Amino acid sequence: MDGAPSSSTAPHGGDHECRPKKPKGNHYEVFLSFRGQDTPKGFTDHLYTGLLNAGICVFRDNNELPVGEEFGQEILCSIIRSKISIPIISENYASSTWCLRKLAQMLKCKKSRGQLVLPIFYKVEPSKLRYLTGSFKAAIDEHKENLDESVVKEWEEALEEVSSLKGWESDKVNDGHEGELVTIVVRKVASELKRQFLLNIPQQLVGIDDCVEEVMSLIDAKFNDTRIIGIYGLGGIGKTTLAKVLYNKLSCHFQFLSFVANIRETSRHKGIKCLQEQLISDILRSSHHVSNVDEGIDVIKSRFTSDKVLILLDDIDDKNHLNALVGDGSWFEAGSIVIVTTRNKSILDETGVGCMYRLNGLSLNQSLILLSRHAFQEDSPQSDYYVLSCNVVSTTGGHPLALQVIGSFLRGKSKKVWKDTWKKLKKVPDKKVQETLRISYEALDHKRMGLKCYILCP
Known part of the structure; x- marks a missing residue:
């Protein structure tokens, strides 16, 4: 949100300027930037609420900073601490020097830290930023009269750069229906955040590459059909490690992911219902309770038929567990992939798993x-x-x-x-x-x- 410090006092800079008097140590997942007078009670508020409801920690300028804090500097630090920045660029966005400062900071973090910037062009065509036409040209011309030329030049370059990034034009998503846009953005953010926390893989791996290549050959490269892939072998032979490597490799192709670990042990102590709840919660990005296994099956079958998912079910030792969690794979959208590890090949045979890979010992x-x-x-x-x-x-x-x-x-x-x-x-x-x-x-x-x-x- 704009309306923070004046241009003469607010810092412009990189990491070295992030030295608030009382460091808060807050690390946000998402930084949400918007022009205060344009969208705060409408689209931005719905997006902010949607992100929070998905369990995402999001910074929104106007309600995160204590009164009296050097909040301009603190805001720039919050951008640096965030994993994803979302600038909501509206018609009057460039008239705010503070919005432009934040945009420039986001793009610096993109270059120096690999931060993801996901712009939303709210009722604005990206070409207006790229070629500085209309209100954007008028705003930049006004800034040139009052500010240092190098500062304004940096903002011009930031507007041009952000216009070329992959984001969303609000009027082109579902014919301008903003609720659908909020849903899409929340899903994208949740997917990207999950991708940043890839499954932990041991460092001392030997002989894994050939195995990965062989299993990948069982997967439809175009993701046109659903595959359940069973990896079987002795305990400790490396099934889970191989499955994790595959999961990490494939995760970039999916928005909906779930890793359900230690199914054999967890089902014995907590029951399969607990595992169903974890799977459902992972996909929905919010906690979900089911009363019994049948209800869990009904929820999975009814809620995920239009979702392409990547699921890793680790250490299954009962065919009923596989049936209760993914069925025959038809519960999910075509293109989904389910990876199953088990010590017992007969479970895969009995449940009709078509793609199987036996993991043997090392040479x-x-x-x-x-x-x-x-x-x-x-x-x-x-x-x-x-x-x-x-x-x-x-x-x-x-x-x-x-x-x-x-x-x-x-x-x-x-x-x-x-x-x-x-x-x-x-x-x-x-x-x-x-x-x-x-x-x-x-x-x-x-x-x-x-x-x-x-x-x-x-």
């Missing part, structure tokens, strides 16, 4: 790299430990979790400890990995996999 060379990273903080063993490292690796079956646990245990240990560990591993898996492996094997068909009980039991 010997990859195993040696992963062990070395945890044991030596390098990609290869120390020369005098090379044979011992190869011996240890040969006992793990390429199991990433085993390699990480064993490598971390052996870090800094003597050769005697390495030899003793190798001898024990030849007889029985390392105790820290044993329980994970036992759960995994118990979930599989032992006869079909050709496994014998003595592998697990000393």
